[in-house]
Amino acid sequence: MPQWSDYTTGERIKILRGKSIKQTDLAEMTGLSLPTVQQAEQDKRLTLQTLMKVAAAFGVDTSVILGQQAPRRAMEQSDRAMMRALSRAVHDTAVGILPDEDGDPATLEELGEITSRCWELYWAGCYVEAGAIAGPFVRAAATRVREQPVGEQGAAWGVLSDAYRIAGYVANLMGSRDLAYAAIGQSQAAAQRASDDLRQALVMSGRAWVYLRDARLAEALDLAEKAALDIEPRFSRATKEQLVAYGSHVNFAAVVASRMGNKELVADYLSQSHATGARMGGERRAHGTVFGPVSATTQAVGINVAMGSTGKALTLINGLRGDELETLSGAARNRYAMDKALAYADAKMWDPALDVLEETLTGSPGWGRHQALPSVIVQKIGKASTARLRRVSELIGVSPTGVSGFPPATRKTAL
Template sequence: MPQWSDYSNGERIKILRGAEIRQDDLAEMTGLSVATIQAAEQDKRLSLPTLLKIAAALSVDTSVILGQQAPRRALRQEDRTMMRELSHAVHDTAAGAATTVEAPTLSELASITRQGWNLYWKGRYAEAGSLAAPLLRSAAARLREQPVGEQAEAWSVVADAYRICAYVANLMGVRDLAYASIGHAQRAAEHAGDDLRQALVTSGRSWVYLRDARLPEALELAERAAVEIEPRFSRATPEQLTVYGSHVNFAAVVASRMGDKERAADYLSQSHATGARMGQEVRAHGTLFGPVSATTQAVGINVSLGQTGKALTLISSIHDVGQLSEAAQHRYALDKAMAQADAKMWDASLDTLEAALRSAPYWARHQALPQVIVSKVGRASTARLRRVSKLIGAPGVAGFPPATAKNAL
């Protein structure tokens, strides 16, 4: 199967522009003639100025067109454009580059931040990223206008905006931007003087480490974040329990990825206890947690540990996931499909997977787990397998190797 470097420069340009961008569209985007675009795609002529203009229009580095670096998985043109603007906003704001944007009120910024998190938890990552860029610039403008000694709340909004940027970048596989964003979020949270926000940022950094396969560091950070904000249940607020519950649950996730059953079980116990104490799902600080979250996430944790029986038992006890965010519902469906595949319930697994893919095609496009599930299903209906494989599509470009479980979270 061909690798990205096996294609010619012209073939790579055609693949990158895809079906949604025609040659005359690319010509208009670059200011070049259609003939020049055609010549480039036919490998007849590709001058440096032409290469630079095409790369800028397609929102990729020149090294991608030249085959020195593969394009990031699942990033379409609109995703690349969004990520470029997000990157500009993160780095410009961190550098203190002044902009002409107006400074909304803190109340207005809080409302926009909630909107950004809502988009994120619905799995609409491109929209969340598109909102996060102007949110970050506006929050920085508000911070500059706040009187000295009255900046804590503005710093909180800046921290939240950076965290949304980091989460979107991490999901899109743009790891360098995720690291930069979460680092800036940490500084902003420290200025805000909010312990819960600082813990959330630490947990966010742990997630970046997890997706970068830095498991020991991820676990150390996840545990530290959970311990630092552990509340006294008798006097804890719903907000504190929400943040704490999501932290101990994530610590269980990381422990499960390391194969540490005892540690994962300990954190799962704390997660279930927190959820039971809450009695319902609660949203706070851009996260959602409660008894349903604790149980559904335990399914994926047990799957990771190879405890298929426990995962299926939990699945049989779950009857309503309507309280969860849309992204959490979809993720639970993938975990359920994986548990069914591990139990050799081939057709049931594909049925569950197909339903998730059809209900959330955009969200699914940014997940590696569907490919892992399909690779496990060996004795299902051929027609069903072919149908699900078509929904998944190739990971980025036809011919790329399939994703592995290591980067499926």
């Protein structure tokens, strides 16, 4: 399997350009002549000036063009532009650099509507769109804090905490770990300024998710457990909103425990998750998250797959009805589909695994570009070298015999 450094500089430029950007487009984006772009891709001539302009157009560091570090998986031009703008918004507002407002700053009510819209996009799996709104949202929320009278800033700090948390979630999912840490840190500081215990617990859980994706499992579990404990409601008088927050927190704690192989802890948290879902009676959205009995069951499927309990996972899958899954958000439904496909693959049920994988990736191509699990499933199916396996592999940009986001190193044609 070729590594990013195995390609020539010209091949790396072609790969980053992809199918959606033509050479003439790249020339216009960089201000370079078409012959200059062609010479760079043919490894005939690449000056420092050309290198810097090409890197800026793709939104990557020059070291990526030169092969010193690999680009983040599945990042397209629009993704990189969004992440660059989001990073600037987070870092600028963190040091107090705010835009000059031509008109009145957004009201708390307007910012609340933006919060809801961002979460809707996020849970629908529209991560680039959510991130594109999150950048201006962070700036607007920070401006609202500045404009609020002293002593009346609590609610504004709360909204700013939400804005940073959304930015952190998008960055974490897109693989920008440094930005995720920075955004979630700012979210935590804003939640503390808001004196909002629930928001602080939500941010704590978000930080645990960043730790999980950074393989800091022990720290992730500590935070996840503390977040769940801090908001554990008394079920007899808990509101649906409190149950949503608590259920999603214990679900996540079960996920982290499963990554550590702690079966006893996993069973305990899954039991609490199912009990909370049963108490709610249906799916509910609150505080930027979604939870209910179906969420509890679908999460249990993924956890059992991760723990190697394929039989338990398949039993849970067989007990779920299609109409129940429709109550989930788009992203949660797609994630469950991947867990389902992986369970089928583990059971060597190749055709059902490919059925689920192809249907999901065809229906949600934008979501699929930012997921690693489809590649894992294709690799598991591996030797089943069918036309459909090749078709599914093309949807996620991998080779049927190995996982790679790039074409074979011997391929010389423009992508």
